[in-house]
Amino acid sequence: MRSIKGVAAAPGLVRGPWTHIEPSPIVAGGRIDAERADEERSRLHVAIEAAAQQLEGIAERVAAEGHDDEAAIFTAQAAIARDPALAGVAEEQIGQSDDAIAAIQGAAERFADQLKALGDELLMARAADVLDVANRVARLLAGMDAEPEAGLDRPAIVVATDLPPSLTASLPRDRLIGIALERSSATAHAAILARAYGIPAVVGVADLLSALAGADGSNPAPVRELAIDGSTGEVVLDPDDATRARFDALAESARRRHEIDVLESGQAVMTTDGLTLSLLANIGTPEESGTALELGAHGVGLFRTEFLFLERASPPTEAEQLAAYRHVVEAFAPHPVTIRLLDVGGDKPIPYLPIGEEANPFLGVRALRLAQSEPGLFVTQLRACYRAALAGKVKVMAPMVADAGDANLLLGLAERARRELAEEGLESGEVALGVMLEIPSAILVADTYFERIAFASLGTNDLLQYTLAVDRGNAALERYRDAFHPALLRLVHEAVKASARAGIELSVCGEMAGDPAAALALTGLGIRSLSMGASSLPGVRRAIRGASARVLEVAALAAMDDPTALVARARFTALLPPDADA
Secondary structure, three states: OEEEEOEEEEOOEEEEOEEEOOOOOOOOOOEOOHHHHHHHHHHHHHHHHHHHHHHHHHHHHHHHOOOHHHHHHHHHHHHHHOOHHHHHHHHHHHOOOEOHHHHHHHHHHHHHHHHHOOOOHHHHHHHHHHHHHHHHHHHHHOOOOOOOOOOOOOOEEEEEOOOOHHHHHHOOOOOEEEEEEOOOOOOOHHHHHHHHHOOOEEEOOOOHHHHHHOOOOOOOOOOOOEEEEOOOOEEEEOOOHHHHHHHHHHHHHHHHHHHHHHHHOOOOEEOOOOOEEEEEEEEOOHHHHHHHHHOOOOOEEEEOOHHHHOOOOOOOOHHHHHHHHHHHHHHHOOOOEEEEOOOOEOOEOOOOOOOOOOOOHHHOOEHHHHHHOOHHHHHHHHHHHHHHHHHOOEEEEEOOOOOHHHHHHHHHHHHHHHHHHHHOOOOOOOEEEEEEEOOHHHHHOHHHOHHHOOEEEEOHHHHHHHHHOOOOOOHHHHHHOOOOOHHHHHHHHHHHHHHHHHOOEEEEOOHHHHOHHHHHHHHHHOOOEEEEOHHHHHHHHHHHHOOOHHHHHHHHHHHOOOOOHHHHHHHHHOOOOOOOOO
16 A cells, blocks of 8 residues: 555545546647648638537536536637637747648647746646647647547546646546546646546646555556545555545545535524624636635625636737636626726736736736726726626726725726716726735725725635745745734724724635634624635534634734734634534
8 A cells, every 4th residue: 555645636535446547648740841831821711610519518418417617618719729819929930841740739838838927827727728729730630539439338437647638538437436637736637627526636746656566666567556545645556445435434424514514504604692794705717716616605706707817828808808708797696796807917927918028027017907908908898897787787897906095096986887878879887996905005095995885705825925025936035925924903993993984895715714713703893794715604504603703802812912923713613613624
């Protein structure tokens, strides 16, 4: 028996036989004579359209199975296939004597490299979509099946280097009992699909294939059975009897726990002494809506919109944005959906925005600051938001607000968007306008602009970074990266007081909200609305339902005077009920 640690990607425990699946290799592209260029361009466009139609077919199949949100993955891939920017780069390469196969692969690699260079896990996962689409087109150009035979002829855990989403969706789910990948990430679409289908998955398992075959010398014979824990990232090769029994018991316990979580999702989030809170979800793509709704999210407190802007060489159209926003708004109606305006900049550049290299991009031209030079980008987004508001309750918040001037910029952009829609005779709904509080100055001068906005939401991740001068990517500064730092708690308290004076809503959408102990601290500080990743909803709900608001208020006031984050955290960890996930 041997245990290997990977990255948890889809919760659940399973053990059983395994099978190795890899997509068939693509026939390599080649060179052509100049007189064949027009023929290759024609072949390219035929294959692109065929690929797009196949992807739309997969989307229809996945939607018919009851997974509308996950179907959007393939609708988006079809849009990538038809993106004129991708085809344009491929045509340029054909003009440089590449055949259509080499051209589409080369074009996709250029776009994927741009996304990977951003260093963001979610965006690197989206780069895999671009490559997956290009591989589909290349297979069609090479006369190969676009969907290779999966070879899953019995119930088994699928092991692979990586799985493109289209192959994941094609695997027979009555035989797919688990997934273990050497590469990939928890934000990749294969992982998203696994979570939607309720299939345990672990990714990033280094050297898994070598270990299974015994090629690394770790075992004398090939492995016959695997056990995987999609909640912890554990992968066990040839588990012994005790490990099998442990996994079986944990699997049964997890099954019962999920049933309880779903049953409790409809319960009011209320403290033992009658204080009611609202729990919402943070989502990064429309397909995340299903899980959030199942686990009881009463709306979306943070809808990140970058996925629409970063997988392309030109901005998304108003119609494309409207479709994505309306999908989520309709799913959550009558609950509110808070759409965050585009949050990119120095550390997250996009090809079609002329942002120069910056020495310190986290303190540079990013998020709302981009609107000074690119107002049209934000007006188009706001127009889509106003139109989506016809389908339900929409709130829009601006990131990277520092003072009243930034709030004025938001209000001016919104007024321009509404005026344009009215002049064009397009209907629009009511939208509440607010700001993200992630720069300390925005809290310290809140009284200068809070009365002119409808709400504010604390982005505790960046707020901690800017308050303590902590580089989020520097491991040497780990001791500072704790949201229980008394300085952060004091800033939260100041924001609560400022919002009360102005009579506006205040919530928290940073990672702090999804930590059960921190959620208790925020409740004690006066926060009444918390937004978090869907998986955190059950633990936070249990923590709040087992706590007294009066006790939390006393503890929060004391925590602001604690000497360290460690002491403050211990204060609230001690108040967690036994069944809360600390």
